[in-house]
Amino acid sequence: MMNMKNIKNYIILISLFVSGIINAQNVEFKRSNFKDNIDDYKTATDAIDKGVEHFEKGSLAIFEVRNSGLHFKKALQQFQIAQELNSENALNNFRIGVCYIHSSSPYKAIPYIEKAYQLNPECDPFLYYYHGNALQLKEEFDAALTSYQKFEENYRKADNFGKFVTMRKRECGYAKTFKADPVRCWVDNVGTLNTEYDEIAPTITTDGSEITFSSNRPNGHEQNEVGEYDHDIYTSLNTNGKWQKVHPIKGSVNSNLDDIVNNLSYDGTKMLLHKDNEGQIDIYETTLNGANWSTPELMHFQISTKRTNDMYASYNHDGYNIYFSRGNENLSKGTNIMYSGMQSMIEKDFKAATTINQVNSKFNDGPIYMHIDGKTMYLASQGHESIGGYDIFVSxxxxxxxxxxxxxxxxxxxxYDDFFFAGTANGKYAYISSNRPNGKGGFDIYKVTYWGEPKKPIIDMEDYLLASIAEPIKDPQIEEVVSVNKVSLTVFKGKTIDALTGKAVEANIEITDNESGKLIERFTTNSASGKFxxxxxxxxxxxxxxxxxGYLFHSENFDVPKGSAYNLINKVIELKNIEVGSKIALRNIFFDVGKATLRSESNSELDRLVKLLKEVPSLKVEISGHTDNTGSATINDQLSQERADAVVTYLKGKGVNAGRLTSKGYGSRQPISSNSTSKGRQENRRTEFEIIEN
Known part of the structure; x- marks a missing residue:
């Protein structure tokens, strides 16, 4: 049943129609059309006046390719007040449609733009332009081109808006081409992660066990002027292929500002994010300490400068360079992708940022996703060969x-706007954020599942190598890839635990090139989970x-042949306490075949043992040699003894007291694996040391 106010409005509209005042059913906001209810007329026109002020500011920002802030949202609130009092006005419908076009739910604009077009296509000089935009969102590209052409015929001002029309027309052409030859994939809404609010900036760990993203869902903070919450950062764990309950990220990262995830470092120990403080956007970095993230620190002034807005930062594979998106100093003409590099990681002395002209357009460019291979960049852009809004590109x-x-x-x-990109290690999946229709509302997170051949749109799809950032979980194995390119990359993941208790152990890991002896990388496993x-x-x-x-050091040896395909190694490393009876295999000690001559590749491993013995002077150890059961037992005993002696000789040559060292050759008498397989025999051929006194 209609209330008295609605009955009055209904009577007014009927009387207007009968008297012939309505022209093509377009009802103007005139006093004469509200003569029986002047209060409603004043309410409507006051709201329109307030809305137009914000509408014009928002439109100017779009015209200058910069963020419109809350202007369209504030304008929309006012225009909706007027809409409640008169829903048959072409100009008000048009303005509401434009506000929705520039919102996180642009599909809501379509009925309003179409109604304005039906009521009066001449109500605003830009109606044909936005009518084309609405048709483009409906994927009616030929009809959209017709509207854009009509706009061009009627809009002949000597300003810079022509580049927008040109861009839209090109988008329609590209869209027809790409839609006629679609990528072989599914794009599915990840319902368990999404809400009626905005979910953006997904980042996936390499093993697919965790996702990190930002959302403006209710968080207990004070709402802004248009009733929205600020963005916080959230995480979810994947168990048996299903995303679990979403939780705010642990630690002191989230604030009362908009906190937007940018990028996790490849080992998952650092994270870049940006914060929006009343229109001033700056890039910050936080560090993972155990299960908690530290208070974010503002990045170096070459990356975060108060003169500009800086956002969407990404680590480069080398650890020296940061790629990010920056606005002009006058906050106009869009954002550009830039990079800045350190001369020293210790001093963090970043050099002046450099623009990458080849990947920038005349419109907004970024977010950015730098691949670990150092030669692949995924970026979002409103320019280039976009088919509308932001699209994702690869360079x-x-x-x-x-x-x-x-x-x-x-x-x-x-x-629609399709941006942010995070691919899983096996290249079969990717996650993006999009405000396309039929989602839960606003921006949602979508999962892209590739079918493989015959079309492979992306060359390198391995994700940044990210360690899990929450409590320890059982990691799923990466699924076998279906029809993807071979990638010469091995991922070594796992966790360090106490061999007796099974609890996580924070450990230092060093990676060495055995041939050159060069230290490639040094890092620390997570103190809460032990993961790396x-x-x-x-x-x-x-x-x-x-x-x-307090633990014996552990060593692993991996030979990754040139040209080998993608591999994943998942290992739990059990560290042993330094106590009598503890025994460890030295996996990186190499001898010439059938001889006791140490090869130079063994030096790094042996030097670590020297260091351990010097750091713990109370240790006395037995160096033991072991063989498989191939050949004569006598020869095996002799060879294993000679190899153990060779190691002891090396240690003594490095200053270790001979009284702390004994050597013993056990031949094939103490196998640790079956001698019936080549792999087992390889494991049995080893050098060990055992603590015999401490």
Whole structure:
């Protein structure tokens, strides 16, 4: 049943129609059309006046390719007041539609723009332009082109708006091309992560066990002027293929400002984010300490400068460079992708930021996702060969220069805003954020599942190598890839635990090139979970040493042949306390075949043992040699003894007292694996040391 106010409005509209005042059913906001209810007329026109002020400011921001802030949202609130009192006005419908076009739910604009067009297509000079925009969102590209052409015929002002029309027309052409040859994939809404609010900036760990993203869902903070909450950062764990309950990120990262995830470092120990403080956007960095993230610190002034807005930062594979998106100093003409590099990681002395002209357009460029291979960049842009709104592109670095960005194609990209990108390690999945229709509302997180051949739109899809950032969980194995390119990359992941208690141990890991003896990388496993993750490129034999206070060091050896395909190694490393009876295999000690001659690749491992013995002078150890059961037992006993003696000789040569060292050859008498397989025999051929006194 209608209330008295609605009955009055209904009577007014009927009387207007009968008297012939309505022209093509367009009802103007005139006093004469509200003669029986002057209060409603004043309410409506006052609201329109307030709304127009914000509408014009928002439109100017769009015209200058910069963020419109809350202007369209404030304008929308006022225009909706007027809409309640008269829903048949073309201009008010048009303005509401424009406000929705520039919101996180642009599909809501379509009925309002279409109604304005039906009521009076001449109500505003820009109606044909936005009518084309609405048709573009409906994927009616030919009809959209017709409206854009009509706009061009009627809008002949000598300003810079022509580039927008040109862009829209090109988008329609690109959209028709990409839609006719779609990418072989599914794009599915991840319902368990999404709400009626905005979910953006997804970041996936390499093993697919955790996702981190930002959302403006209710968080207990004070709402802003238009009733919205600020963005906080959230995480969810994947158990048996299902995303679990979403939780705010642990630690002191989230604040009363908009906190937007940018990028996790490849080992998951650092995170870049940006904060929006009343229109001033700056990049920060936080560090993972155990299960909690530290209070974010403002990045170096070459990256976060108060003269501009800086956002969407990404670590580069080398650890020296940061890529990010920056607005002009006058806050106009869009954002550009730039990078700044450190001369020293200790001093963190970043150099002046440099613009990457090859990947920037005349519109907003960013967010950015830098691949661990150091030569692949995923970026979002409103320019280039976009099919509408933000699209996701890929660029590769060749001969010191970045290539022209290539659109990832439809249906990954749509006429809506499709941005942010995070791919899983096996290249089969990716996660994006999009405000396309039929989601839960606003921006939602979507999962892209690739079918594989015959079309492979993305060359390198391994994610940044990210360690899990929450409590320890059982990590799922990466699924086998279906029809993807071979990638010469081995991912070594796992966790360090106490061999007796099974509890996590914070340990230092060193990666060494065994051939050159060069230390490649040094890092610390997570103190709360013991987890770690690193990548090994092909063509190298690696020594991996794991050390923790109070524990024997652990070593692993990996030979990654040149040209080998993608591999994943998942290992739990059990560290042993330094107590009598503790025994450890020295996996990176190498001898010439059938001889006791130490090869130079063994030096790094042996030097670590020297260091341990010097750091713990009370230790006395037995060096033991072991063989498989192939050949004569007598020869095996002799060879194993000679090899143990060779190690002792090396240690004495490095200053270790001979009284602390004994050597023993056990031949094949103490196997640790079956001699019936080649792998087992390889494991049995080893050098060990055992603590016999401490």
């Amino acid at each position: 590769t670095r060749k001969q010191g220069s970045w290539t022209k960005p290539v659109n990832l194609g439809y249906p990954i990209n749509t006429p 993750l690193l990548s090994l490129t092909a063509g190298t034999n690696y020594g991996i040493a794991v050390k923790a206070d």
